[in-house]
Amino acid sequence: MSSYEATYSMHSAISLLNQNEDGSEVVGDVCYGDWRWPPGCRDCDYRISWNYLDDSDEIEFSIETRAPSNWWTGVGFSPSGTMVEADMIVVKSRNGELSLHDMYSTGYGVPREDSEQNVYTPTVIGTHVNGVLRAQFTRKRDTGDRKADHHFSETDSTSSCETEFRYPAGCDGAACDYIAKWEYSMTRKDVKFEISSRELGRWTGIGFSRDGQMANSDIYTGWVFEGKAYVTDRFAYGRQLPAIDPADRQDIYEISGKADDDVQTIAFRRKVLPADTITDFPLNKCYYFLFPIGGGRVLARKSQDFQNARTPIGYHDLYQPKVSRTKICICDQNGISIASEDGPPAVRKRRQASESAKPRSVRQLQDPFEVQIDPFGGINKEDRSMDCIDVVIGSVIDEVSQIRDYYSFSGASPQLDEFYGGQNSLTSSAAYRENGITTVVFRKPLQASDKADRSILRGPTTVIWAKGVEASKSVSVTDKSAVQVDILHNDLSH
Structure with a gap:
């Protein structure tokens, strides 16, 4: 692996940000923005500016950074503020020749090239002389690539109002392996969850995570046996199987279930503000949703074990759980988020960069x-x-x-x-x-x-x-x- 391939997750994957306590900030209005490092610099180590082109619905970027030969720089956009699921635009410099790359990072390894290259430059990419790399490029605000490109919108693109999740995407009825639905009740101040999955005798469920990881996530699992649902409120303290919450902190109620052919459906309700404030998340905030496609085995030794919601369960053995691409907010019947703090605002007074899409070295300060x-x-x-x-x-x-x-x-x-x-x-x-x-x-x-x-x-x-x-x-x-x-x-x- 070359030296600049090895440094992808450590150097210049700088992302746009709003403002930091150290004084760095985005400068600009609805059409233009600028960010520099170090904050307030004139002779900067890194500077990026962007300009929205209303006629073509595109964003024009310009980068200037100090860089040795055979180096790279760029900009990244991430829903979590990490290299996980980060949309990246990378400029590589080899022997003074610049190349432009639309890339995607699934983790902390080397980002992969997108199958669809949705970034271009109308002229030359730029120059790399005297230790300074300058580049310019353009991309659509919404490229249409839902697999590897994040899109910019009038509302905060780091969270969204959704009411269901289906797998495979866009499936209908019997073609779905997993469906999760949720509905907020304004009068009851609670949320009803309904999860359907294939294959009886296996557990299914749903979870909520603040960072998209399994550790420290609020989890609900269950199954259907002889027409009755057995559901438990759990918490994942780490990467091991989630632990069942104590009996006095089981905050779910109106549990029901059914089985049709090889599809089981569990349903339950939970208050927006639970009595358990230790391991149950308040639902008036936005979270990454965890969808355990395929679930896992219920470790029952006899049929009576299926009638005990506390029967041990096995790990995922068919699929890796799916994580929502962005944070999801619970919304009311009018599509308005009930999130008290981090829900997407209905109206934006200016385009702002995602708070979570900032460079790691700066993001740690905030x-x-x-x-x-x-x-x-x-x-x-x-x-x-x-x-x-x-x-x-x-x-x-x-x-x-x-x-x-x-x-x-x-x-x-x-x-x-x-x-x-x-x-x-x-x-x-x-x-x-x-x-x-x-x-x-x-x-x-x-x-x-x-x-x-x-x-x-x-x-x-x-x-x-x-x-x-x-x-x-x-x-x-x-x-x-x-x-x-x-x-x-x-x-x-x-």
């Missing part, structure tokens, strides 16, 4: 888990104990938990492992706050598999405990201690 909390605030910067360490940071903010795998290269703020070319190595995690105490639980392999992790070996290991402070405050804290322990022998609780 993410509620990474900006409002400085995980290592108050620690003496001259203390070199933060050099080259494996870090796990957990937080619970407004009853939303987040646990992530970081690496600290120096005294600077830790970065996500992906920033250094690694990956999230946590196999499961959970966090909750009770009586003013935040508890974080996680699992990770003993043997490191990438350069952004440290192996846990027998013998003395330095473990650093640190408590973050609000980034907006300047306080002196001493909530950091380092201890030498043998993790594979000692009990860390003391």
Whole structure:
């Protein structure tokens, strides 16, 4: 793999953004926008501007960035703010010759070339001389490519009002393997969910995720046996099978079901604002919906086990679950989102770039888990104990938990492992706050598999405990201690 292929997920996949606390901002009105890095720069490391062409319904981009020879730059658009499902326009420079590429990234590997190339330049792509790469290109606001291109609209394209999901897409009736429908009741302040899937004797369901990942997602699974539905309220703490919520936190009711030929249908209702605020998400916000196509086996040893909703279930063994391409908002009968905060506005006063489509290095400064909390605030910067360490940071903010795998290269703020070319190595995690105490639980392999992790070996290991402070405050804290322990022998609780 060449050097510039290996750096796709780490360097210049800069995305458009609105405004950052560090001062960087989008400048422009409905027709024009401009973003620069560093903020307020004149001689910038990276600058992108865009102009909307009303006559042709196209967007014209211009990029100028500092880049060595045989490099690449570009812009990306992502519903989640990560490289997962990111629509990218890449300019490659080989020996001074520029080429333009419409690409798509499914994860943190090298993006793939789109089968449909929907980006072009009316003249020359640009130049790459004296360490400065300049390029210009144009694409339709809506290219029509639903597989690999995100489109820009008058409303926020990072969330949408939907009422159902079908698989395969556009299927009807018996041709569908899976159908999920949901309907909001204004009078009852609840939502009715109805899920149909093929193959009796298997579980089906639906889930809600804040980031499109399985970990920390609100899950509902069930099946039909002899005309009766058995449905449970669950929570996925990590990548393992979702755990059943305690009996006093099962917030679903009016459970029903039926079976027609080889298609089973389960239905249930759930309040928009559940009594369980620990593992059930409020539905007045927008989430990525998880659709377990094909479900999995119900691990029943005898027929009576199918009549127990708490009977263990197996992993997905037919298909990978589908994740909605954008966040979905529950809407009322008039198509208006009931989301209290992050629903798509009915009217936009200006075109704004997606908040989640910002560069990782900048987005970390504004993410509620990474900006409002400085995980290592108050620690003496001259203390070199933060050099080259494996870090796990957990937080619970407004009853939303987040646990992530970081690496600290120096005294600077830790970065996500992906920033250094690694990956999230946590196999499961959970966090909750009770009586003013935040508890974080996680699992990770003993043997490191990438350069952004440290192996846990027998013998003395330095473990650093640190408590973050609000980034907006300047306080002196001493909530950091380092201890030498043998993790594979000692009990860390003391």
